[in-house]
Amino acid sequence: MNKGLNRFAILVACATFFLIIAGALVTSNDAGLATEDWPLSNGQFFPEMVGNLFWEHGHRMVATTVGMLTIALLIYILAKEKRQWVRRLGVVALLAVIAQGLLGGLTVKWMLPLPVSTAHATLAQLFFCITVSIAVFTSRSWMEARPLPEDKGTLPLRYLCTTALVTIFLQLIIGATLRHSATWDQHLPTELILAHIGGALAVTVALGSTAMNVLLRYKGHSFLTRPARLALVLLVVQLLLGVAAYLTRLASPNDPQPLNPMISITVAHVACGALVFVTTIVLTLRTYRVLPATGAAMDLAARPQES
Amino acid sequence: MNKQTKVWLVISIALSVVLAAACGGGATNTTNAPANTESAGATAYSGSTGSVTGVISFNGAAPASRKIDTSADPACGQKSPNLTADDIVVKDGKLANTFVYVKEGTVEGGKKITDYAWSTPTTAVNLDQNGCQYKPHVLGVQVNQKLSVTNSDPTQHNVHPTPKLNPEWNQTQANGAPPIEKTFARPEVLIPVKCNQHPWMKAYVGVMRHPFFAVSGEDGTFEIKGLPPGNYTVVAWKEGGANGTEKNMQVTVPANGSAKADFAFGEGATTSLNPSLKMMPALEIPLRH
Numbered sequence: 001m002n003k004g005l006n007r008f009a010i011l012v013a014c015a016t017f018f019l020i021i022a023g024a025l026v027t028s029n030d031a032g033l034a035t036e037d038w039p040l041s042n043g044q045f046f047p048e049m050v051g052n053l054f055w056e057h058g059h060r061m062v063a064t065t066v067g068m069l070t071i072a073l074l075i076y077i078l079a080k081e082k083r084q085w086v087r088r089l090g091v092v093a094l095l096a097v098i099a100q101g102l103l104g105g106l107t108v109k110w111m112l113p114l115p116v117s118t119a120h121a122t123l124a125q126l127f128f129c130i131t132v133s134i135a136v137f138t139s140r141s142w143m144e145a146r147p148l149p150e151d152k153g154t155l156p157l158r159y160l161c162t163t164a165l166v167t168i169f170l171q172l173i174i175g176a177t178l179r180h181s182a183t184w185d186q187h188l189p190t191e192l193i194l195a196h197i198g199g200a201l202a203v204t205v206a207l208g209s210t211a212m213n214v215l216l217r218y219k220g221h222s223f224l225t226r227p228a229r230l231a232l233v234l235l236v237v238q239l240l241l242g243v244a245a246y247l248t249r250l251a252s253p254n255d256p257q258p259l260n261p262m263i264s265i266t267v268a269h270v271a272c273g274a275l276v277f278v279t280t281i282v283l284t285l286r287t288y289r290v291l292p293a294t295g296a297a298m299d300l301a302a303r304p305q306e307s
Numbered sequence: 308m309n310k311q312t313k314v315w316l317v318i319s320i321a322l323s324v325v326l327a328a329a330c331g332g333g334a335t336n337t338t339n340a341p342a343n344t345e346s347a348g349a350t351a352y353s354g355s356t357g358s359v360t361g362v363i364s365f366n367g368a369a370p371a372s373r374k375i376d377t378s379a380d381p382a383c384g385q386k387s388p389n390l391t392a393d394d395i396v397v398k399d400g401k402l403a404n405t406f407v408y409v410k411e412g413t414v415e416g417g418k419k420i421t422d423y424a425w426s427t428p429t430t431a432v433n434l435d436q437n438g439c440q441y442k443p444h445v446l447g448v449q450v451n452q453k454l455s456v457t458n459s460d461p462t463q464h465n466v467h468p469t470p471k472l473n474p475e476w477n478q479t480q481a482n483g484a485p486p487i488e489k490t491f492a493r494p495e496v497l498i499p500v501k502c503n504q505h506p507w508m509k510a511y512v513g514v515m516r517h518p519f520f521a522v523s524g525e526d527g528t529f530e531i532k533g534l535p536p537g538n539y540t541v542v543a544w545k546e547g548g549a550n551g552t553e554k555n556m557q558v559t560v561p562a563n564g565s566a567k568a569d570f571a572f573g574e575g576a577t578t579s580l581n582p583s584l585k586m587m588p589a590l591e592i593p594l595r596h
Binding site for chain 1: 373375376379380381382383391392394462463465467475477478479481503504505506507549
């Protein structure tokens with residue numbers, strides 16, 4: 001285990017989280033088209049950052065920094081990491097950040113078409129997931145984790161975690177579509193709001209039951225209970241932020257410009273959604289790391305009856 | 308070629324395609340098809356004309372003016388320290404910035420007004436960015452008539468119409484930059500124009516096939532001149548809500564005379580037949596009743 005590599009991976013993950021916040025600020029301020037240019041802003045590397053150009057060009061600067069950090073991370077991984085699959089993940093991270101930059105350019109050049117903007121927002125979450133995963137894989141706790149003898153539940157925990165993860169990811173896609181389907185001065189489409197509320201219920205059930213299962217089955221195993229507890233707390237915060245975001249967004253078309261608290265609450269909702277996603281990623285990866293594929297009941301069913 | 312080389316080749320090609328698409332632009336929703344489709348053989352109208360005049364009233368208390376926070380761009384704050392939203396301008400119960408236009412109608416003699424050819428003016432209509440607001444807030448142009456957008460502010464703007472029937476465009480305009488001149492090929496009532504640099508800045512452009520439109524002044528009055536005598540549906544459009552609110556009225560325009568068309572918006576206004584639900588192409592799709 002290389003402590004420096006792990007710390008650098010954590011740095012890249014934190015920078016990516018900051019980038020997600022910067023991107024959410026662009027959307028909430030309706031700043032995505034503050035300049036017609038890409039990759040330059042109004043033909044300049046450093047334009048005067050006034051008005052909404054502050055958010056759009058600021059986002060590009062943070063994105064450039066994250067891109068550089070990702071390149072450095074890949075070099076660091078190739079130099080220090082022996083595991084072939086981690087090295088490949090470093091390459092995937094670089095490809096993802098390049099694709100993300102190109103999607104950002106496309107969405108500006110094509111004036112925010114919904115599929116491209118949604119893909120840009122979704123890939124941002126996936127890239128965050130990759131950087132967090134690299135941080136997990138290079139951590140001491142990952143290296144030193146020892147397999148637990150068996151999954152104590154009837155349903156294998158890794159399947160529960162995977163289900164929660166997929167549900168959250170689908171919810172993120174719906175959320176991204178909802179956010180990019182109308183600017184602050186327009187009302188959000190009702191059908192997408194209902195889909196997002198339905199998704200919130202599904203995530204609550206999937207993640208709530210998964211985290212509770214972890215807490216009940218593996219008391220004392222902080223390797224699993226810590227992300228489970230954090231996921232539960234974040235889930236509650238995210239639900240409250242979701243209600244607040246809906247209420248402030250409902251009122252924003254009557255405002256003469258994007259205003260707080262709508263901006264800060266919608267951005268916080270995006271950021272907290274990202275944290276729920278990556279916390280579930282950590283929980284899922286750790287589950288796969290220490291638990292067997294089958295649950296206790298499945299083991300029993302599969303075991304031949306002793307006479 | 309081994310498997311690894313093939314994988315890298317595929318990835319490289321995919322990235323190149325995406326990069327080429329990004330650099331090449333390729334706006335969606337674009338069309339160059341001429342849409343000012345004056346029917347073949349349509350003739351210009353020659354004969355006596357009349358006019359439609361009226362007043363746009365606003366019933367009830369006028370909405371309180373809402374101050375704009377210009378702190379994001381000091382140049383706006385310096386030029387317009389007390390900037391307020393310009394979406395509803397009411398003075399003495401009269402409503403400004405209402406777009407009034409002839410939607411459809413029959414000229415004396417039985418021909419539809421759309422059966423005539425209406426020439427496109429050669430003069431451009433100006434839309435100025437002044438004090439970090441679009442001036443005028445509502446304006447009309449004819450199909451293929453030049454719209455000239457200027458910037459009188461000591462800061463940069465970006466001009467971004469978001470039509471549904473015409474191609475969308477977004478163009479940055481620095482202080483002192485030459486005017487941006489554009490035309491719209493299809494009738495559309497009305498096209499919102501925004502500035503993504505300053506999100507409070509909005510204007511609306513009505514694109515008409517004919518010249519029979521007007522915008523109410525601060526005293527709420529308007530006049531549509533040069534209309535052939537006949538029976539017409541006159542529509543008044545006011546900003547607000549998702550797509551604005553429309554009210555319509557039937558009028559009979561006499562030769563060398565004037566028809567009256569007063570509209571009222573606000574609380575308890577009953578002139579309306581119904582509010583419009585969608586952006587509609589002028590003279591092409593009837594309002595739903």
